[in-house]
Amino acid sequence: MIIVSKIFVKSTCIAINSHSQFLDTSFITYSLYNFLLIFYLPQCCKQNFSLDSLHQDAVLWFGFKDTNICPQFSSFVDELTDYTTKSILATPILNGKDLVAVILAINKLNGPFFTNSDETLFLKYLNFASLNLKIYHLSYLHNCETRRGQVLLWSANKVFEELTDIERQFHKAFYTVRAYLNCDRYSVGLLDMTKQKEFFDLWPVLLGEVPPYSGPRTPDGREIVFYKVIDYILHGKEDIKVIPNPTPDHWALVTGLPTYVAESGIWCLSACYFFKEGPLDESGWTIKNVLSMPIVNKKEEIVGVVTFFNRKDGKPFDEQDETLMESLTQFLGWSVLNTDTYDKMNKLENRKDIAQDMVLYHVKCDKDEIQEILPTREKLGKEPSECEEEELASILQLPGPSKFEIYEFRFSDFDCTELELVKCGIQMYYELGVVKKFQIPQEVLVRFVYSVSxxxxxxxxxxxxxxxxxxxxxxxxxxxGKLKRYYTDLEAFAMVTAALCHDIDHRGTNNLYQMKSQNPLAKLHGSSILERHHLDFGKFLLSEESLNICQNLNRRQHEHMIHLMDIAIIATDLALYFKKRTMFQKIVDESKTYDNTTAWTDYLSLETTKKEVVMAMMMTACDLSAITKPWEVQSKVALLVAAEFWEQGDLEISVLQQQPIPMMDRRKAAELPKLQVGFIDFVCTFVYKEFSRFHEEIQPMLDGLLNNRNEWKTRADEYDAKMKALEEEKKKEEEKMAAQKGQKQH
Incomplete structure (x- = not known):
């Protein structure tokens, strides 16, 4: 009004740049917007003014004394508004390099055109107007960024809260941020992600019974099929409508706008003429304007389309609305990766369960196999599950403790069948007294040991x-060896069970080979690869109800048993043996400070950590025990060990294209005695020497070890002498050849 009174202009108005959109758009009339496009912007181009090159304090104005003689002026706006434009004075409002608005003074009242003094006065007052507009601009941008931040924050909160299903994820996010979206209603259409049809769906098309699909497709080639539409109603009473398998004539899809967005992959800002005119439902709600955007995942696949209807203040959606909603849809699109990953994880988990079920089918002791140990059909005429414990005890066929000398360090399995070893394994549980004490069902015990085998x-x-x-x-x-005095029955139960399972499902190759061959086990377990696999397999068997020998333990007992099995089986990794040797030696040294065996036993029985160290060393002593057996047994077992090593060496040569170490190179088989002596000296002697010092009852193991060392040493010396003789003979032959060659030359 001040400008009107000072320069005597009939009217002033503000035309807002459509790309800045920071002012209240009610100021924009259709005629002024077109004036900016038809008149002002062509003049900028004609005058060779570049808005990008203008700095913040630049002054640019345009004045036309007579529009009738201005070739750039269009009467289009006048015809629409029934108004006659005679003279114009216009200037832009800039925020930095951005064009914010154009202020127009139209038709000079007290003269035919605007004078230089009018222009000067006009520009002076515009400095104040420009400042107000810039302040409003910054405030508006701040509010928009705050709203955008809130939307992303709340949507992120819900996205990471719901990882199981994309529908629930989108629903929670969109519903939570509804207050920030500034619209009356919005709908989310979820697209079918199937890229290739099943063969039974293709047959009718290939046979000509059904025409092939000829409709629109997404950019990655999928048929555009919305399998679900979720409609969020925010005007009046809030409501959510979920429409599964919506028909093409659904009001949100019938216009083709969501389909167009899904096909093109670009957002669409459209007027209401796409949609049905008049109320869409009994509430009288009508569509005025829409903003439709695709939801795109990290793979650049369109997973859905979201359409926003009717800005709450009645104005068209502006650039800030577009930015806000585009950020939301982009974030949700990227978050699909979470649900995809979760879905893949679930599928892998299901595949693992299926694989375990298949393994269990082949490993688990079946109904016929259990009859070899519990012949209930022959003796009682029924299945083991139908028998009482007393009946099973009366027919359980075990060899007893003395037949195969299971109490002796010199025990050899050479005279036993594998089934007899299963029976001996069951016998050990009875000898420990744990079957009755921990109420192990006899059928379960038989099935467990048989399944382990x-x-x-x-x-x-x-x-x-x-x-x-x-x-x-x-x-x-x-x-x-009298080590049971330090351990409870439960601990002894766990230690024998761990020993039975310690190498289950061994592949005949060591940990290093698993890493070199990039075996999945190496990727699953970072250290002690095979040992952790054996442990997992043992736990897997115990998790099966019909094999769970721990089923009658209370929770605390069960946890303690599993804890001890963890330690015992992992301790068989020789890489850990060298770390625990010093700790074990200190315990042995400490035991020698006690004169009274009872006092030492009472002390160590309460020292949990020290007992675990002793147990870990016991597992190593057990794992290497073949080296302590009588020579006729040890010599044969050593050849079996060497043969398995050589098989790994062959794999390293053929598969990995690598040279194996001498121990695994069958071309150096003659060096086996020398390698055995080195293994005894470097690895084995310490553990059996310390155990015999710890408990004199274990002396037979050290004696057997030393005897075997002498045997291997004798053979190693014989081999060295033979090789030395061959070298001397070869040297003499070479000298003889050289002498003969010298005589010929003379």
């Missing part, structure tokens, strides 16, 4: 026979 692979050395030998040595250390 089947879990070992048919490989050269690390098979069921080795697994049983380790368990038998553990049993012997506890009972004959």
């Amino acid at each position: 089947k879990g070992y692979r048919k490989i050269t050395y690390h098979n069921w026979r080795h697994g049983f030998n380790v368990a038998q040595t553990m049993f012997t250390l506890l009972m004959t």
Whole structure:
């Protein structure tokens, strides 16, 4: 009004730049907006003014004395508004390099055109107007960014709260941020992500019974099928409508706008003429303007289309609305990665369960196999599950403790069948007294030990026979070696069970080979690769109800048993053996400071950590116990171990294209005695020497070790002497050849 009174203009008005959109758009009339496009912007181009090159304090204005003689002026606006434009004075409002608005003074009242003094006065007052507009601009941008931040924050909160399903994820996010979206209503259409049809869906098309799909497709080639539309109603009473498998004539889809957005992949800002005119429902709600955007995931696939209807203040959606809603849809699109990852994880988990079920089917002791140990059909005429514990005890066929000398360190499995070893394994649980004490169902015990034996692979050395030998040595250390005095029955129960399972499902290759060959086990377990796999397999068997020998333990007992199994099986990794040697030696040294065995036993029984160290060293002693057996047994077992090593060496040469270490190179088989002596000296001697010092009852193991060392040393010396003789003979032959060659030359 001040400008009107000062320069005597009939009217002034503000035309807002459509790209800034920071002012209240009610100021914009259709005629002024078109004036900006038809008149002002062509003049900028004609005068060669570049808005990008203008700095903040630049002054640019345009004045036309007579529009009738101005070739750039269009009468289009006058015809629409029934108004006659005679003279114009216009100037832009700039915020930095951005064009904010154009202020127009139209038709000079007290003269035919605007004078230089009018122009000067006009520009002076505009400095104040420009400042107000810029302040409003900054305030508006601040509010928009705050709203945008709130939307992203709340949507992120809900996205990470819901990872299981994309529908629930989108629904929670959109519903939570509804107050910030500034619209009356919005709908989310979720697209079918199927890229390739099943063969039974293709047959009718290939046979000509159904015409092929010829409709629109997404940019990645998928048929555009909205399998669900979620409609959020915010005007009046809030409501949410979920429409599964919506028909093409649904009001949100019938216009084709969501389909167009899904096909093109670009957002669309459109007027209401796309939609049905008049009320859409009984509430009288009508569509005035829309903003439709695709939801795109990280793979650039369109997973849905969201359409916003009717800005709350009745104005068209502006650039800030577009930015806000585009940020929301982009964030939700990227968050689909979370649900995809969760879905893949669930599928992998399901595949794992299926694989475990398949493994269990082949490993688990079946109804016929259990009859070999519990012949209930023959003796009682019924299945084991139908029998009482007393009946099973009366027919359980076990060899007894003395037949195969399971209490002796010299035990050998050579005269036993694998089934007899299973029976001996069951016998050890009875000898420990844990079957009755912990109420282990006899059928379950038989099934468990039998299933463990089947879990070992048919490989050269690390098979069921080795697994049983380790368990038998553990049993012997506890009972004959008198180490049981430090441990409870539950702990002894756990130690023998761990020994039975310690190498289950061994592949005949070591940890280093798993890493070199990039075996999945190496990717699953960072250290002690095979040991952790054996532990997992053992726990897997115990998790099966029909094999769970721990089923009658209370929670605390069960946790303690699993804890001890963890330690015992992982301790068989020789890489850890060298770390625990010093700790064990200190415990042995400490035991020698006690004159009274009872006092030492009472002390160590209460020292949980020290007992675990001793147990870990016992597992190592058991795992290496073949080296302490009588020579006729040890020599044969050593060849089995070497044969398995050589098989790994062959794999390293053929598969990995690498040269194996001498121990695994069958071309150096003659060096086996020398390698055995080195293994005894470097690895084995310490553990058995310390155990014999710890408990004199374990002396037979050290004696056997030293005897075997002498045997291997003798053979190693014979080999060295033979090789030395061959070298001397070869040297003499070379000298002889050289002498003969010299005589010929003379």
